[in-house]
Amino acid sequence: MSINETTASASAAPTILVGVDLGLPHFDGQLEELGLLAQTAGLNPVARITCKRKAPDAALFIGKGKADEIKMLADELGATEVLFDQALSPAQQRNLERHLDRPVNDRTLLILEIFGQRARSHEGKLQVELARLQYVSTRLVRRWSHLERQTGGAGVRGGPGEKQIELDRRMVGDAIKRTRERLEKLKKQRQTQRRQRERRGAFNISLVGYTNAGKSTLFNALVKARAYAADQLFATLDTTTRQLYLADTQNENGVGRSVSLSDTVGFIRDLPHGLIEAFRATLQEAADADLLLHVVDAANPNHPEQIAEVQSVLQEIGAGDVPQILVFNKIDALDESRKPQRMVDVFDLQGVSVPRVFVSGRTSEGVAELRRQLALEVTRRTGPADDETDNPEVHKAPV
Known part of the structure; x- marks a missing residue:
């Protein structure tokens, strides 16, 4: 030891x-x-x-x-x-x-506690509460010292009553049921909002990644928003969506288009299954997206394991097949020897070659290249493009 x-x-x-x-x-x-x-x-x-x-x-x-x-x-x-x-x-x-x-x-309990501290929206608080109740329901005897059998109520002549733990289980079970019903209503509201976006023909992009990879900082850099961003785990729990304008990739003077960009909750190793289940409505933003921006902390030496963890969660929520652009963030924190030779290349992600862009959300270095890559991907997936635009030349570069 x-x-x-x-x-x-x-x-x-x-x-x-x-x-x-x-x-x-x-x-x-x-x-x-x-x-x-x-x-x-x-x-x-x-x-x-x-x-x-x-x-x-x-x-x-x-x-x-x-x-x-x-x-x-x-x-x-x-x-x-x-x-x-x-x-x-x-x-x-x-x-x-x-x-x-x-x-x-x-x-598990530690992550639940952090989520409870960070949740701000009504939906986020309900999701954390559901996960917490599910966790507590298996541990009711943990700190109880009054689990002796109670006597019967008025009109009952002797005989054992209901155990305190049975009352506790029933109360927790009722609370879980009520919380699920309230979340179901919010889920239907989200589905209605998604259908409205689909009718408008909106192209939906979601930011995903390991916690503290800098998603919210990059989100703010892309859309000039003021979403809360901090150098801490799970700084953001609630989904924030803004419109992102992308210029025409075939004509710099042409009229571009707007897409919907969402910042979502970060993932972590051994993310409690109860939280994944409780946050499924929020994580559905990633599953329903047309494109994922998978943000990676390039300065973290464990980033290959973090990429694998994110891919695992994406598979679990049904977003494993959504196209991705890998965004290696925080290049301002890299040593000179680890700086990328090219800002855009390709990366082998579980046997699939995906575009990779190096950026710094804090200094905005590489953000212009990321916007161009996003415009190329959106154009390629939503409208006709010539061969030159549809297949940009990229090169592999070491991290």
Whole structure:
């Protein structure tokens, strides 16, 4: 087991981060992403612990010996919470809390908490609430100490009544049902709006990508909007749509056309399935798009894994076959040796060659090239174009 201690902060809950290497290729040995998630949620990581196991322990996930070491470290550092990078079963979570004598949470709940903090629109809040209720419904016994059987009500002579946990389950079940019904109404409204756009012949483009890839910054650069953008995970949860004007690619003095550009929620590794399900109405913007701008943080050394994660989520929501342009963002943060030789080339995305454009949403470098590439793609897919315009010459360039 490796331990990396960090400086504590008095303003945030001191938390120990735990990661278990089960031999999977995406294991984050430094727990960097979990640390960023924890800080985004208002926690303060005071130590990071990693260990290896062939398989999770059925009772404690990490085994009794490792749990004892974590408890000793938590007591020593005054940590008030333990956070796991993997999803824990309700039984594992409950057993760990009893063994460590402090709250234990997992990556799934952490992401739910962040989504709850970030949601601004009515629909976004409902989506997060549904996912949270679905998560809580399997963990009702986690912190309850009053689960003894109640006595019968008035007019009942003795006999056991309904267990408190049964009441809790029914209340949570009713809340899930009500939230789903309200989301269904909003989903129908979105469908009506999409049909209206289709009748107007609007060409729909959606920005997708890993969280903190700079989608909102690029969105603002393209449409001169003021969407909230920050260097943090899940800065944007609610979909924002604006009109983007593209010039005529065959005649610079000709009249161009406007397309619909939407900024959507970012993806992340091990995105809880409940969130994908709850945000399906929002993510439907990507599935219904005519073209996806897949934004990648070119300065992140893990960007190949992030691209794969985004592709996986796109497949899950039914957007795997939507045409894409890959946008390698944040080139202003690259070392000179990693700067692209050409601003436009092609990229092999799961066996399919797609256009790739290098940009900086912060400095607007490469944005003009991106607009031209968008105009070419829209022209190619919506109207006749000559061979020269329809098949622009591109070259492969190393990142």
